[in-house]
Every structure is written in structure tokens, then in C-alpha cells.
Amino acid sequence: MKMLLKSVALAASLIAPAAFAEDAKSLVTILTEENPQTQLMAMVLTMQATKQGAAPHILLCGPAGDLALKDAPEAATAPQPPMGMSPQKLMGMIMQQPGAKVEVCAIYLPAKGADATVLMDGVGVAAPGAMAKAMMQADARMSF
Incomplete structure (x- = not known):
């Protein structure tokens, strides 16, 4: 019985991330700003949304x-306070998340x-039609 419970728990832990990624809400972040502080904050908010289940x-x-x-x-690469993170580095971390896309x-x-x-x-490179479709998904x- 104990072995069965362990097997079920292991299977659930392996399946849950995939199911979670499929059910994730989509967050479209459109960034045009050249200010590195604004860029970093956009990445911080995007990462936080990702941690809360957004793709x-x-x-x-x-x-x-x-x-x-x-x-x-x-x-883009210079570390900024308070965490010593750059906009590009955090963007790279976001790119490693399930379902993430950067264009x-x-x-x-x-x-x-x-x-x-x-x-x-x-x-x-974003295709305008595909990007418009992503923006219009229910x-x-x-986020801008």
C-alpha cells in the first residue's frame, strides 16, 4: 500500500506540471521602452505572473x-539594484519557463x-497575424 501511494504521488508530480502548462493563462507582455529600469520591472512582473501560473x-x-x-x-546586461539582475538575464530565466515565448x-x-x-x-520573430491571435485569446x- 505504501509503495502504491508513493507511485501515485510520483506520477502526480510528473503529470501536474504538464497539465498545469496546458491550463495556464496566457500573459502577453509588450515592451517598447528603452529605460533599463522599466524593462527590468516588466520582466519582474512577467516572472511573477509566470510563477502564479501564466504562460x-x-x-x-x-x-x-x-x-x-x-x-x-x-x-540591457548591467545588473540593477536591489537584486543585481539585468533585464536580459531575467528575460533569459523567463524563457526557461514552461510555455514561455519571447519574440x-x-x-x-x-x-x-x-x-x-x-x-x-x-x-x-513575431508574425503579426500570430501575435494578434495571441493577444485576442480569451x-x-x-501588459505594456
Whole structure:
């Protein structure tokens, strides 16, 4: 009996995260700000929502798109008080969460004269139609 309970508990612990990810509400964070403090706070709030069950979808446009660059500006990578975290580092941590998606706006790379090779691994380029669909989902919440 004890072994059966342990097996059931183990199975539940393995299945629960997958089921939780499927039932997660979607949080669409659209970030355009170049101020690193604002960028970091957007990532802090997104991470907190993720910890509370949201599946994060981050769209970076304009100056905020620089967070997604492999060779990002110092403002994106410099540690900030009080936790010594940078916007890019926290974004990378969010990217590791179940269901997380980070994309740059479709016009970001052409405006920079660059292609997707300049982006961090795991960052995509948003298709406008798919992004609009994500924003319109019944379970989606948006944050700017």
C-alpha cells in the first residue's frame, strides 16, 4: 500500500506540471521602452505572473528589442539594484519557463538592418497575424 501511494504521488508530480502548462493563462507582455529600469520591472512582473501560473509571451519592439540581441547594449546586461539582475538575464530565466515565448516585432530586425542570427538562442520573430491571435485569446492578459 505504501509503495502504491508513493507511485501515485510520483506520477502526480510528473503529470501536474504538464497539465498545469496546458491550463495556464496566457500573459502577453509588450515592451517598447528603452529605460533599463522599466524593462527590468516588466520582466519582474512577467516572472511573477509566470510563477502564479501564466504562460508568458513577450513581444519586444523598438528599443526594447535590443534585450534580445546576443551582443546587447550594456543597459540591457548591467545588473540593477536591489537584486543585481539585468533585464536580459531575467528575460533569459523567463524563457526557461514552461510555455514561455519571447519574440521581437516583425519590423525590428529590418529596421536594424540585421537578420535573426543576431538574436539570442530561443528568441523568435513575431508574425503579426500570430501575435494578434495571441493577444485576442480569451484567456490572454496583456501588459505594456
